[in-house]
Amino acid sequence: MHKLPREFYDRDTIEVAKDLLGKYLVHVTDGRERIGRIVEAEAYLGPHDLAAHSAKGLTPRTRVMFGPPGHAYVYLIYGMYHCMNVVTQEEGKASAVLLRAVEPVRNIEGRTQGPGLLCKAMGIDKKLNGHDLLSDNFYIADAGVHRKISIVKRPRIGVDYAGHWARRLLRFYVRGSGFISRP
DNA sequence: TGCACGATGAAC
């Protein structure tokens, strides 16, 4: 497995979202390595994207999103679940990719379909907000072997308030995967 | 200082 380099994240957000499918999210805690294969993700295109948190501007909460690429933006939603995002493009673009579902690969307990469950199963919480994904305990890696993946595009989930942005096809998932949050 | 509301998930 090779850890993805900074340059992987410093690219167009839609490209990063699609390329993250099939990659491996790795989180090491207490010597235990949890691995999940990313099968579903959504792109959030910066302050002008009304569905993106960065549309609120630079606030304490969105600070990480406005920062450099390759860092984790983790936040609490509905007071009970965490959501894991990967910051993309250069500092200031405030763009990110939300990881919505992974396929269990190693040391994963419980379900992993849906952003909240994904974080729960992989032990991800607010303490990892701002964490560098080029670190040794929390990162995304490539298996080295590239199996061809067919990608399905859909509107993003739960962003109906975002006007025309809600209709854009910015949700991507691996066709045929049995670990998608919803069809 | 108060308050409305989620990039959700599970039950009913």
Added chain:
DNA sequence: TTCATCGTGCAC
């Protein structure tokens, strides 16, 4: 369709 549950952003 409803509810659990709380940090964030913005109004006052």
